[in-house]
């Protein structure tokens with residue numbers, strides 16, 4: 001079986017699911033808030049927290065930066081680990097405000113901007129890259145659990161590869177196209193929800209003819225799954 005290229009995976013997923021038009025948010029700041037709140041929780045919980053922030057007129061960096069932490073935590077309670085996320089959100093809002101919001105951040109080259117984002121307490125590589133890609137229109141590749149799981153199963157790399165190496169792998173093989181990179185991440189998430197779940201539903205998967213894992217026994221799939229991610 002020949003290895004399907006990342007670009008071909010993108011094309012096949014786009015054909016199967018259509019454009020996803022991510023990120024679901026009304027403003028870039030709302031997108032960034034969502035990227036922080038979505039850590040280790042479902043999108044439904046994030047939506048509830050964002051609706052709550054809007055209801056209390058708190059979805060603004062200046063308001064969050066100066067808010068009482070306990071009150072902020074209560075407002076975003078639905079997002080889980082809410083006091084920790086309230087701290088992260090406040091730290092990010094202070095940073096965003098001091099940097100003169102989106103316009104101020106946009107003046108930095110991507111590599112500098114990424115380092116600055118990673119310097120904010122609570123912002124890891126996946127969150128930083130999500131903010132860069134969807135909030136600041138920078139053509140980066142976001143690596144998440146779904147991406148790693150899919151491409152380990154497609155045998156592009158082993159489960160031991162770290163975040164930066166995986167990102168480098170894709171950036172070397174994909175065009176530096178913002179719309180493509182934005183769509184690709186969203187399509188991978190959609191694919192992981194529909195077919196490539198932790199227990200894969202391989203029947204009717206649009207990638208089945210290119211997937212060596214799909215031909216493994218149930219025991220083998222289980223072995224691959226348990227040794228992946230982290």
Ligand code: SF4
Pocket residue numbers: 150153154195196197200201202205206207208211213214
């Ligand atoms: S065939 Fe199965 S394991 Fe392979 S990509 Fe599709 S759902 Fe995932």
